[in-house]
Amino acid sequence: MSRGNDSGGRMTENRIGTHEEWLAARKELLEREKQLTRQADEVARQRRELPWVPLEKQYTFETEQGAKTLAELFDGRSQLLVYHLMMGPEWQEPCVGCSFAADHLDGSVPHLNAHDVTLIGVSRAPLERMVAYKRRIGWRFPWVSSLGSDFNFDFGASFTEEQQRDGAEYNYVHVDDPGDEQHGFSAFALENGVVHHTYSAYHRGTDALNPTWQLLDRAPKGREDGSHPDWPRRSDAYAGTGA
Numbered sequence: 001m002s003r004g005n006d007s008g009g010r011m012t013e014n015r016i017g018t019h020e021e022w023l024a025a026r027k028e029l030l031e032r033e034k035q036l037t038r039q040a041d042e043v044a045r046q047r048r049e050l051p052w053v054p055l056e057k058q059y060t061f062e063t064e065q066g067a068k069t070l071a072e073l074f075d076g077r078s079q080l081l082v083y084h085l086m087m088g089p090e091w092q093e094p095c096v097g098c099s100f101a102a103d104h105l106d107g108s109v110p111h112l113n114a115h116d117v118t119l120i121g122v123s124r125a126p127l128e129r130m131v132a133y134k135r136r137i138g139w140r141f142p143w144v145s146s147l148g149s150d151f152n153f154d155f156g157a158s159f160t161e162e163q164q165r166d167g168a169e170y171n172y173v174h175v176d177d178p179g180d181e182q183h184g185f186s187a188f189a190l191e192n193g194v195v196h197h198t199y200s201a202y203h204r205g206t207d208a209l210n211p212t213w214q215l216l217d218r219a220p221k222g223r224e225d226g227s228h229p230d231w232p233r234r235s236d237a238y239a240g241t242g243a
Contacts, residue, residue, distance in 0.1 A: 014220075052189060052196035057154065062127040062145040070151070073144065074190045079117040083209060084157035084184040087123035089147055091181075093133055093234075094123065098183050100232040101210045105141045122146050124158055124181070137235055155200055157184040171202040185209060 017025075059070045074080045085102055087094035094102070102121060112119050121143040123130060130143055152158035159168050159178045170178045185206045187199040207213050212232075216223035 047199060050199060052191075052198050055188075055195045055197060057150065059146070059149050059151045061122070061149065061151070062147065063142065064127070064131060068144070070188070071190060071193070071195050073118065073120060073142075074188075074195075075118045075142075077113070077116045077118045078190050080188040080190070081112070081117060081119045082155075082186045082188070083119070083121045083206075084152060084155065084182070084186065085121040085123045085143070086157075086181040086183050087125040087130065087133075088158070088181045089124050089126065091125055092129065094125075095181075095183070096232060096234060099137065099234050100212070101183070101206065102139060102141075102143075103137070103235050104210055104212065106139060109141050118142075120144060122152065124152055152181075155184065155186050155197075156202065157182050171205070 055070070061068050061070070061073060063073075070080075083098075083102065083105065085094050086098045093099070105119060105121070109119055119141060121141060123143070123145060124147050125145060126147055127145040130145060134143055146152050153160065156170060158181055159170075164177055164180060167174055167176045168178050169175070170182055182202065183206060184200060184202040186197065189196045189198050213223055216225075219225075221227075
């Protein structure tokens with residue numbers, strides 16, 4: 001295998017070849033990419049065909065505009081997407097990974113709103129602590145507190161002390177110790193005044209929320225490049241951000 005040097009002078013494991021070799025390999029890869037795209041389209045169709053589950057329990061959230069029900073969080077639209085952002089009641093900040101993911105949400109909000117979709121973040125921390133962090137980082141998307149509500153527990157993103165001790169289901173499998181908070185993503189529909197749960201995903205199932213992962217998958221060294229151990233960080237903690 002031929003090797004090249006990276007910018008630090010270290011040897012890389014990548015094969016060095018001619019343009020003709022690259023083009024042949026690229027065309028072969030393109031066929032697999034097309035297959036993956038077609039498969040993703042089919043999975044998206046099946047996702048839309050999941051049964052809708054009417055919610056019987058009432059949930060109340062604290063927002064910057066006052067207390068709201070889950071139905072009110074739709075903000076006049078028929079679809080609601082929720083990012084379960086890890087920040088527990090005693091936490092001073094959300095987890096670094098969730099902060100990293102949430103950095104990408106603002107740009108989607110106006111486009112989703114125009115497509116009859118509302119996007120929000122939900123955490124169990126006190127609202128005032130969430131608002132302070134939101135202003136510090138510069139987020140604009142709606143971020144509401146479910147503190148005092150069963151919402152995050154019912155949708156598999158928060159866990160009781162008993163569940164932490166005895167294990168619980170996270171990402172549709174049993175986990176011995178799920179911790180107190182996990183990240184996730186849930187979708188809801190509002191029809192004839194009834195809120196329905198339509199979808200939830202966790203762990204790598206939330207990759208689609210984070211375009212940086214998709215860009216890194218197309219970068220020469222990929223997302224698993226181990227030369228940046230202190231990454232990702234909070235967006236105001238990188239050099240040159242004023243942190």
